[in-house]
Amino acid sequence: MSALLGTDVVVQLGFVVWDVEKTGAKFAEFFGVECPPTCTSGDPDVVKGSYRGEPTRASCRMKFFETPSLQIELIQPDDTPSVWRDFLNEKGEGMHHIAFRVKNTDEAVKTLEAKGYPLLQRGLYANASGQYAYIDAQEDLKMILELLEDFDENVKG
Amino acid sequence: MSALLGTDVVVQLGFVVWDVEKTGAKFAEFFGVECPPTCTSGDPDVVKGSYRGEPTRASCRMKFFETPSLQIELIQPDDTPSVWRDFLNEKGEGMHHIAFRVKNTDEAVKTLEAKGYPLLQRGLYANASGQYAYIDAQEDLKMILELLEDFDENVKG
Numbered sequence: 001m002s003a004l005l006g007t008d009v010v011v012q013l014g015f016v017v018w019d020v021e022k023t024g025a026k027f028a029e030f031f032g033v034e035c036p037p038t039c040t041s042g043d044p045d046v047v048k049g050s051y052r053g054e055p056t057r058a059s060c061r062m063k064f065f066e067t068p069s070l071q072i073e074l075i076q077p078d079d080t081p082s083v084w085r086d087f088l089n090e091k092g093e094g095m096h097h098i099a100f101r102v103k104n105t106d107e108a109v110k111t112l113e114a115k116g117y118p119l120l121q122r123g124l125y126a127n128a129s130g131q132y133a134y135i136d137a138q139e140d141l142k143m144i145l146e147l148l149e150d151f152d153e154n155v156k157g
Numbered sequence: 158m159s160a161l162l163g164t165d166v167v168v169q170l171g172f173v174v175w176d177v178e179k180t181g182a183k184f185a186e187f188f189g190v191e192c193p194p195t196c197t198s199g200d201p202d203v204v205k206g207s208y209r210g211e212p213t214r215a216s217c218r219m220k221f222f223e224t225p226s227l228q229i230e231l232i233q234p235d236d237t238p239s240v241w242r243d244f245l246n247e248k249g250e251g252m253h254h255i256a257f258r259v260k261n262t263d264e265a266v267k268t269l270e271a272k273g274y275p276l277l278q279r280g281l282y283a284n285a286s287g288q289y290a291y292i293d294a295q296e297d298l299k300m301i302l303e304l305l306e307d308f309d310e311n312v313k314g
Contacts (some may be wrong), residue, residue: 001189001190001191002189003187003188003189004186004187004188004189005187008188008189008190008224008225009224009225009226010170010224010226010227010229011226013167013170013255015299015300017299023297023298023299026297026298027298029161029272030160030161030162030294030297030298031160031161031165032158032159032160032161032165033158033165034158067165067166067167068165068166069166069167069168069226069227070167070226070227072167091248091249091251092248093299094248094252094295094299094300095251095252095255095299095300098170098252115186137187138251140180140183140187141180141183141184141187142172142174142180142250142251142252143172143251143252
């Protein structure tokens with residue numbers, strides 16, 4: 001038996017929030033660190049996002065906290081429907097996804113879709129150095145999965 | 158600055174589910190492992206649980222998946238009101254808490270309560286080798302925290 005994704009390493013836990021500055025300050029206090037800078041999901045023309053099979057210009061603001069076992073991501077979505085915004089509207093603030101690093105997103109998406117885990121959203125990182133894909137595993141695994149593929153990592157690997 | 162709990166190591170991610178056997182089988186397939194055994198929260202007279210300040214006999218059935226970065230816990234609560242059951246009723250299945258290992262639960266609870274994070278539920282492990290406490294950090298940190306204190310660990314440490 002092997003892991004469906006070829007990895008069992010959870011690298012990130014993502015939250016959706018209404019106010020990334022306010023919640024970021026609380027996380028910084030909790031972890032005893034300086035509040036990390038806020039970044040954005042980038043220029044829609046660069047990141048080429050798609051949500052439920054249609055191109056999207058949805059964006060978000062994010063803060064990343066590095067902890068020993070995994071990265072914690074806070075996401076404040078804009079008003080456009082997205083994997084972040086629809087979750088926030090429907091379920092409210094809270095834990096949204098766990099992420100795994102993959103070497104080949106297309107292959108991983110195909111493997112997961114064959115198991116009944118459909119692709120929800122995908123796009124490039126803000127600086128186009130990698131890509132992400134969100135997978136709907138809510139029925140079987142009770143969560144959304146994120147795949148992270150760092151293009152540089154693959155060149156190095 | 159130091160972490161409120163004296164640690165920033167997330168050791169566990171807990172899910173509440175309606176059927177720990179069914180969801181456990183899906184997680185086992187996803188991670189490519191044998192499905193771990195189901196255990197229970199133990200004899201209520203031994204674990205001496207309390208929920209929202211009142212003694213409780215609430216129980217749950219659990220499966221634990223060991224992954225490189227953290228432990229994943231699936232929890233199927235019984236019908237009695239508890240930190241697990243009330244979440245399941247109100248928010249549905251999904252990610253429920255992240256856990257940190259602490260050396261002194263009473264001290265950690267006091268520190269967190271002073272920051273506006275109230276204690277929700279506490280009790281002993283099924284074999285009384287340690288204790289757990291759930292903290293309501295939903296307003297500020299958008300999640301429930303769990304503190305885990307292993308009595309043996311303290312003796313050794």
